[in-house]
Structures are given as structure tokens and as C-alpha cells.
Amino acid sequence: MGAAAWDGFLNDQDNWPAASRAEASKGSMTTARDTLGDRTFIKRKRMSQEERHLQILQAAVKIIATKGFWGMSLQDISDELGITEAALYHYISSKDDLLNMVLPECYDTPDEDEYNAVTAGFVDADGHRIYCYPRYCLNIVLYNLQRPELVQLYSVLNGEALDPEHPAHHFFIGRHMRQWEMICSVNWLLPPGMTEDRFYDLYTLAMSAMDGLQYRWLGDDSMNLLEQWMSLSDIIFPESEWKGFLDPSEHDPKQETDCMLPLTLSVRA
Known part of the structure; x- marks a missing residue:
């Protein structure tokens, strides 16, 4: 991924919880992560x-x-x-x-929302708070690396709740659209031509890919979740389309002279 602010993440595992670190593969054996x-x-x-x-x-x-x-x-x-x-x-x-x-x-707490949004945003020349969606997705991964036991809880309950008789069925069935409503309330800086329908499809793709990676991560203690997500990000958010829209570090507030609000979906729509 081209955002310079992302360069150090993969080399900074010392402060990760033990259950989050990539472990050396033990021969051909794949063991579940101890969360x-x-x-x-x-x-x-x-x-x-x-x-x-x-x-x-x-x-x-x-x-x-x-x-x-x-x-x-x-x-x-x-x-x-x-x-x-x-x-x-x-x-x-x-x-x-x-x-x-x-x-x-x-799960889905205000603390989580704040953590995921705080470093995904910047203030433009007119004082508007603008957010970068690829960095927001990366922050979700970084946050979940700190709480593997809750990722396991979510994954287990999400599978169980496919049963309409499960008491969490409606919570999980409705979660995707509840999260989408929250996403729609944010001033996302998005590439030209990004319509609301296309952004919804992108949001669905990103969250589905993240859920799938997390299932694999829980089952395989040799997997580096952050590395895998950043690799997929190159496909979901190709630099050819997303350069300048990936990360707040691409916008220096001392040099920024333009109002970025017209480049957000809320104004464009």
C-alpha cells in the first residue's frame, strides 16, 4: 500500500498481545490461536x-x-x-x-468507533473534518489485534446466530445495515466517480474480506492478520484509483489550501 504512514505497522509487533503475533509455523501442523x-x-x-x-x-x-x-x-x-x-x-x-x-x-462500542476514526481523519483548509476509508478499515484490524478474545466471541456468536431461534439472530442479521448507517454519516474522502451504491458494495466487500481473514487468523496461529489485510487492501483500494484518498498523511495541513468537502460522498450525493 502506498500510504507512507502504513510502512511501520508490520515491523512493530513487540507491543502486540501475544495471541495477535504471527508465530513460526510448526512444520505442517496448523494450530488454533490461543486467544x-x-x-x-x-x-x-x-x-x-x-x-x-x-x-x-x-x-x-x-x-x-x-x-x-x-x-x-x-x-x-x-x-x-x-x-x-x-x-x-x-x-x-x-x-x-x-x-x-x-x-x-x-463489541461495537463507542470506544471502538473512536479508536477506528481518530487517526483516519484530518481537518481541511476550511476546518471540515474529513476521513479516509482505507485507513479506517486498517484501524479496525489494528483494534481487533488488541482484542482477539472478543474477535473469537463475535465469530462464534455470528455463526450460531444463523439460527433464527438464537437470541442474537436479529443483532447479527441487522448489524451490517446498522454499521452502514453509521458509515453514511461520515465525511469520507472518496475518489471521483464513487457513487453511494458503489461505496456500499465496496464497504460490503471490505467487511466480508475482513471477517473471512479473522476466521482464518483465529484458526491458524502462524497467520499475520495485519500483513494479510494490507495485502488485500492493495486489491480493494488500488493505488491507481485511491492515491490521495488512502490516509490522512497524504494531506499536510500546513500546505493544504483546498476545501475537501466537495470530494466527500455526502456533498457529491
Whole structure:
């Protein structure tokens, strides 16, 4: 990819979580990535309501990511926490209630949106905040590298929720369009000729490719997710079309003299 700001990412794995790093391939064997092995819970005699709530969420992520929603029980959660199942019912009323806590609080959070957007944007000469979609997609990958256990949780639940009887079915069926509505609210700097219909197809392609890579990454601990995504980015966002639209680093605010708003989809539409 031609954006200079992307050059150092592949060589900076020292600060990645252990489960996110590319491991040396072990002969012909392919082993699953250990996303949950370092998760521990410390039993404390007294906890505030907020501390217990967070502990329950962390335990639920670990158990559901391993067993799925159908396979886990509230006894599994209470065993993980070191409390009785009766004590757990002081905080949740059912498995469905637990799932309804996990989905909005652990995935698609405001913190995630802020992380993914903050370094994908720049301010043009007229003070408009403009965003680069290829960098936004890269930021999603960088963010998910920091939370492999939640990527596994999402992947397991997404597969289970194909069943219309699954309590998360409507959450996952509607997620693509909910995310698209959010995407449509952003001032994306897009190449000339990019219509809303074409951008929707591009968004669908990018997110589908990312989901597919993440499934492979979870199953193969020798895979470098970031390297694979940047390689695909050359195809999804070819430099011949996207040069100048890839990354904020391509626009020096000290030299920028033009209003970029006319190059965004919201104005063009």
C-alpha cells in the first residue's frame, strides 16, 4: 500500500498481545490461536456493583467464546467467578439477559468507533473534518489485534446466530445495515466517480474480506492478520484509483489550501 504512514505497522509487533503475533509455523501442523489462555479472574471478598458487572462480562466472554451461547451454562459462569449460581442471579436473570449485556458492551462500542476514526481523519483548509476509508478499515484490524478474545466471541456468536431461534439472530442479521448507517454519516474522502451504491458494495466487500481473514487468523496461529489485510487492501483500494484518498498523511495541513468537502460522498450525493 502506498500510504507512507502504513510502512511501520508490520515491523512493530513487540507491543502486540501475544495471541495477535504471527508465530513460526510448526512444520505442517496448523494450530488454533490461543486467544483466552492468559485470561484470569481474581476473587475478591467485596466488590462494587460495577466491578462485579465487569467481572461477569469478562467471564461471559471467555466461556461463550469457547463453548458458544448454546453450549455454555450459568453454572459455567459462576464456576469461573468462584461464586454460586444463586449469587449470580443477583446480577442477571437468565442466559439471554447475560447475552444482552455482552453484545452491546463488549463489541461495537463507542470506544471502538473512536479508536477506528481518530487517526483516519484530518481537518481541511476550511476546518471540515474529513476521513479516509482505507485507513479506517486498517484501524479496525489494528483494534481487533488488541482484542482477539472478543474477535473469537463475535465469530462464534455470528455463526450460531444463523439460527433464527438464537437470541442474537436479529443483532447479527441487522448489524451490517446498522454499521452502514453509521458509515453514511461520515465525511469520507472518496475518489471521483464513487457513487453511494458503489461505496456500499465496496464497504460490503471490505467487511466480508475482513471477517473471512479473522476466521482464518483465529484458526491458524502462524497467520499475520495485519500483513494479510494490507495485502488485500492493495486489491480493494488500488493505488491507481485511491492515491490521495488512502490516509490522512497524504494531506499536510500546513500546505493544504483546498476545501475537501466537495470530494466527500455526502456533498457529491
